[in-house]
Amino acid sequence: MSSDPHDPAPAAETAPGAHPTPDADAARLIEALADPVELTARLCDIPSVSGDEARLADAVAGVLAHISAGPGPDLDIHRDGDTVVAATRLGRGERIVIAGHLDTVPIEDNVPAERRTLDGAEVIWGRGACDMKAGVAMQLCTAAALRSPERDVTWIFYDHEEVEAELNGLGRVARSHPEWLAGDFAILGEPSNAGIEGGCNGTIRIEVTTEGVRAHSARAFTGVNAIHRAADILTRLAEHTPDTVTVDGLEYRESLSAVGIHGGVAGNVIPDACTVVVNYRFAPDKSAADAEAHLAAFFAPHPIRVTDSAEGARPGLDQPAARAFIDAIGGEPQAKLGWTDVARFSALGIPAVNFGPGSPLFAHKADEHVPCAEVESASADLLRFLEPARSAPEAPAR
Numbered sequence: 001m002s003s004d005p006h007d008p009a010p011a012a013e014t015a016p017g018a019h020p021t022p023d024a025d026a027a028r029l030i031e032a033l034a035d036p037v038e039l040t041a042r043l044c045d046i047p048s049v050s051g052d053e054a055r056l057a058d059a060v061a062g063v064l065a066h067i068s069a070g071p072g073p074d075l076d077i078h079r080d081g082d083t084v085v086a087a088t089r090l091g092r093g094e095r096i097v098i099a100g101h102l103d104t105v106p107i108e109d110n111v112p113a114e115r116r117t118l119d120g121a122e123v124i125w126g127r128g129a130c131d132m133k134a135g136v137a138m139q140l141c142t143a144a145a146l147r148s149p150e151r152d153v154t155w156i157f158y159d160h161e162e163v164e165a166e167l168n169g170l171g172r173v174a175r176s177h178p179e180w181l182a183g184d185f186a187i188l189g190e191p192s193n194a195g196i197e198g199g200c201n202g203t204i205r206i207e208v209t210t211e212g213v214r215a216h217s218a219r220a221f222t223g224v225n226a227i228h229r230a231a232d233i234l235t236r237l238a239e240h241t242p243d244t245v246t247v248d249g250l251e252y253r254e255s256l257s258a259v260g261i262h263g264g265v266a267g268n269v270i271p272d273a274c275t276v277v278v279n280y281r282f283a284p285d286k287s288a289a290d291a292e293a294h295l296a297a298f299f300a301p302h303p304i305r306v307t308d309s310a311e312g313a314r315p316g317l318d319q320p321a322a323r324a325f326i327d328a329i330g331g332e333p334q335a336k337l338g339w340t341d342v343a344r345f346s347a348l349g350i351p352a353v354n355f356g357p358g359s360p361l362f363a364h365k366a367d368e369h370v371p372c373a374e375v376e377s378a379s380a381d382l383l384r385f386l387e388p389a390r391s392a393p394e395a396p397a398r
């Protein structure tokens with residue numbers, strides 16, 4: 001295999017209908033290591049909905065082995081499930097951890113990726129484009145371009161970020177190999193318009209349940225309809241205006257939404273139970289326990305049951321490591337409204353920020369896309385931060 005990202009091995013041919021081998025996937029990615037935009041599209045073309053990341057993790061592990069064998073620093077590469085970690089061992093005084101998740105929310109007829117022009121700007125359109133295959137492309141292209149970084153770097157690519165907190169690959173690694181996450185500062189390549197988003201909102205998912213009495217629907221007056229009772233829950237949600245909370249100078253907009261509802265026994269039975277699934281995104285001035293107490297009061301007297309929760313993170317932008325990154329990248333930091341693993345690093349005592357191409361406003365949407373210019377600028381900025389003496393490889397003409 002060639003050791004130069006600019007002179008990669010040719011991608012292997014795959015028979016129509018057959019699954020490409022890990023080597024063929026890796027070779028297609030290696031071909032694009034000097035072009036983060038093309039690499040974003042190729043990463044999107046390897047589907048990786050949460051729980052199904054193995055094929056992409058295999059390919060990324062192959063790419064990292066290729067990079068390690070090249071002209072840049074050697075990488076210590078480790079794997080735990082579908083999380084791949086690659087670390088330089090240059091003996092520098094500081095270590096930067098740069099992490100991105102491999103999984104996406106479910107596909108909505110938006111894979112394979114397409115190049116489109118939107119309002120005059122070139123974009124990569126497809127599931128995962130902004131959340132966060134463009135961030136993963138930024139990581140891999142920067143890893144390939146590094147020669148002698150000023151700080152040691154740990155690259156992390158992990159599984160199961162978009163689902164219940166207990167499945168999160170980074171959480172698993174924090175339990176099984178905490179030493180892999182060690183560092184002085186962490187950057188999460190989540191979409192942030194190629195600028196910095198500080199901290200993150202917390203998230204809690206609950207079930208709010210109403211009860212009734214089953215009956216024949218031809219004699220509904222003999223029962224109590226639990227679905228009708230749920231109207232009270234839905235009305236409270238529809239009429240609620242969520243708060244915007246300023247934390248350490250950044251504005252965290254909260255959300256309180258029904259994200260599911262189930263109930264019903266049969267087409268001729270009055271239902272005796274109805275469950276509304278509610279997701280509350282709470283500002284990082286609150287703990288998950290505060291959020292639960294808030295919801296219990298909001299929905300009383302209906303009982304609530306917590307099914308999943310993850311604490312938010314305060315921005316922590318006054319920490320020296322974060323300050324140095326903000327100075328290098330420029331721009332005015334914003335608040336991260338989604339939940340990200342910045343919270344996990346903050347809980348581990350490692351200051352962390354979100355920095356990646358793409359607008360979070362398109363994350364999880366059917367029209368998910370990422371502007372090509374942001375993929376290029378974020379990759380160039382990250383390389384400049386890690387190795388000021390180097391500039392990004394010139395983007396190929398498109």
Ligand SMILES: N[C@@H](CCC[C@H](NC(=O)CCC(=O)O)C(=O)O)C(=O)O
Nearest residue numbers: 161162163164165203338339360363
């Ligand atoms: N355990 C959490 C995980 C949800 C993570 C997800 N994160 C993002 O979408 C980050 C992108 C962004 O907002 O910029 C989320 O916030 O839903 C859960 O299940 O809720």
